[in-house]
Amino acid sequence: MTTSAITASGLRKAYQDKAVLDGIDLDVAAGSVFSLLGPNGAGKTTTVNILTTLVKADGGTVRVAGHDVDAEAEAVRSAIGVTGQFAAVDELLTGRENLQLMVDLSAVGGGKRVVGELLERFELTESADKPASTYSGGMRRKLDLAMTLVGNPRIIFLDEPTTGLDPRSRRTMWSIVGDLVADGVTIFLTTQYLDEADQLADRIAVLDRGRIVAQGTPAELKRQIPGTHVRLRFSTVAELDAASRVIAGSTRDDDTLTLRVPGDGGTKSLRTLLDRLDEYAIAAEEFSVHTPDLDDVFLALTGHTTEVPAK
Known part of the structure; x- marks a missing residue:
């Protein structure tokens, strides 16, 4: 993999006569956390869908893990993991069975060992043989992320991973993200919590009306806004x-x-x-x-006081 895990140049997408993405550029360093912020309708979900090969762009070039998303879609999919806004677990299965299902679908070697390691890593061992329907919201999110890690993806897309979680569960997820990055994994994060982006992200891009209106480290973005x-x-x-x-x-x-x-x-x-x-x-x-915080930055750049979850 090159030093850039994800690159996009001149990315465009329109639905009928509405331009959702109007020529955006992105460069996500390998082994970092990159956060995409923007109000509802800004184009965040469309961007993630294009980067994960779910939607084709109308224009521009995109490379993920060194592969062109159009010409080498299968190679891109083999290198990434995606965790959506809502936990995609089968509640009729136990936590162990959910993980084993992902192992079987991915044809990963050492299935039982992989399942056991993931259960231990995400502190789910004690609940491993209970139906996922009995899990708390935080446990479901942890199981969902554990399932995403089957196959050891080097790039993970997290779409609002802590929405609806209590503060303790959010902190647990933050710790897990930190551990993943320490292992060299690249995280592409969308979140409705600005403090989460401030806490986790190495770089942030603010997307508004289909354009990147600002990009930089959290500290760099704060310095753009007067008010200290x-x-x-x-x-x-x-x-x-x-x-x-x-x-x-x-x-x-x-x-x-x-x-x-x-x-x-x-x-x-x-x-x-x-x-x-x-x-x-x-x-x-x-x-x-x-000093100004990311709420101040967000308000100054987009006219909104806080992020609204994209639908």
């Missing part, structure tokens, strides 16, 4: 009055006795601010640095 500031809290109104007079450009909040001071959050600007307070013998009871 220092918040100073004082113990008395007199101190707040004094500070607001000597710090230009600040905004006060009398109810909380706080002062908001725009800045870049760097040590140099912080030192200058604190020296300014010290010069006038003003002491802040508390200070904190606030």
